[in-house]
Amino acid sequence: MKDKIVAFGEIMLRLTPPDYTTISEAKNFIANYGGAEANVLVSLSHLGHGTDFITRVPDNQLGESAIMHLKRHSVGTSHILRGSSNLGMYFVETGFGGRPSKVLYNRAHSAITRIDADELDYDEIFRDADWFHISGITLAIHEKCRAAAYRCLEACAKYGVKVSFDFNYRSKLWTIEEAKPHFQKVIQYVDVLFANFFDINTMLEIEADPMLETMEEKRLDVAKKLMERTHVQYVFGTDRIVHTATDNSLSSYCINRNGSYFKEGPIRFSIYDRIGGGDAFSSGIIHGLLKDFNHPKYALKFGLATSVLKHTVYGDASTLSEEEVTEFINSNGNAAVQR
Numbered sequence: 001m002k003d004k005i006v007a008f009g010e011i012m013l014r015l016t017p018p019d020y021t022t023i024s025e026a027k028n029f030i031a032n033y034g035g036a037e038a039n040v041l042v043s044l045s046h047l048g049h050g051t052d053f054i055t056r057v058p059d060n061q062l063g064e065s066a067i068m069h070l071k072r073h074s075v076g077t078s079h080i081l082r083g084s085s086n087l088g089m090y091f092v093e094t095g096f097g098g099r100p101s102k103v104l105y106n107r108a109h110s111a112i113t114r115i116d117a118d119e120l121d122y123d124e125i126f127r128d129a130d131w132f133h134i135s136g137i138t139l140a141i142h143e144k145c146r147a148a149a150y151r152c153l154e155a156c157a158k159y160g161v162k163v164s165f166d167f168n169y170r171s172k173l174w175t176i177e178e179a180k181p182h183f184q185k186v187i188q189y190v191d192v193l194f195a196n197f198f199d200i201n202t203m204l205e206i207e208a209d210p211m212l213e214t215m216e217e218k219r220l221d222v223a224k225k226l227m228e229r230t231h232v233q234y235v236f237g238t239d240r241i242v243h244t245a246t247d248n249s250l251s252s253y254c255i256n257r258n259g260s261y262f263k264e265g266p267i268r269f270s271i272y273d274r275i276g277g278g279d280a281f282s283s284g285i286i287h288g289l290l291k292d293f294n295h296p297k298y299a300l301k302f303g304l305a306t307s308v309l310k311h312t313v314y315g316d317a318s319t320l321s322e323e324e325v326t327e328f329i330n331s332n333g334n335a336a337v338q339r
Helices: 035-047 061-072 122-126 136-141 143-159 176-189 199-205 215-229 279-290 296-310 322-329
Strands: 003-008 012-016 030-034 051-058 080-082 089-093 101-108 131-135 162-166 192-194 233-242 247-256 261-270
Touching: 003 035, 003 143, 012 061, 030 035, 030 061, 030 215, 035 051, 035 061, 035 131, 035 136, 035 233, 035 279, 051 061, 061 080, 061 176, 089 215, 122 143, 131 143, 131 279, 136 143, 136 176, 143 162, 143 176, 143 192, 162 176, 162 279, 176 199, 192 279, 199 215, 215 233, 215 261, 233 279, 233 296, 261 296, 296 322
Parallel strands: 003 051, 003 131, 012 089, 051 080, 131 162, 162 192, 192 233
Antiparallel strands: 012 030, 089 101, 233 247, 247 261
């Protein structure tokens, strides 16, 4: 029987000017669909897991097209609500060389901001679920999204469902002061956290020992303090070096409750599509932990490889199989033609 992984978030229409064109110069756009939690589920479906998405989309052709996108990737859609008339949109201006990629949101008053927490049957959704994933983006969208998110988390606690949370703080959506109380509330439910030092230090207001000098020491210090106050089992994160917009290096790390610090990478790679790399990392980690929750080193290696490979795939989500990611790991990134 497949694992059942549930996520709650917004799926949006992505519009991208072709051939590295800027938005102001574009005469046409390539249409796709994406969103943090949706991307994670698409990737996990391709890695062989059962998935189920909770969201609300408009009852029109755009909403139906978004649902068809999820179905094409074998993501469960039975708990998607319909209503309102607006699907969130975002524009991606693909960077090149010294010009960075840019994202422009057009998501105010979208269908998910009209979600009613009482419309969902949480017992039906979570009684047989194994994992729940959510990000700070969903918390930022609207107070109605937060209300539904908290109900999901309460159901996870009731049924013993593991929870992963990606801070994904977006300054274009809310301020640090607006975000803090909600991050501090959600963290009490979390088993697996995707976070950097800023997230734990600033959002959760956990101070590092001022005598510590290196970032690794500071990360370990605040993570250990966090785990003393919550039941978080693991903290995962990445470090990125941007050589150019199309040439990056990525490494990853994990801290567990025993205070162990694991690292992978760095891996240097060329970028075809930058968007969704963090979501691919999350999906790879979740996949690894579902295989063996007590083996974070494997999950860390698999998550980093999934993220690196996602940068070579167009669109928001990784569509690579477990076999393809494993081949990449075993070949040490050798990109020779497979015949």
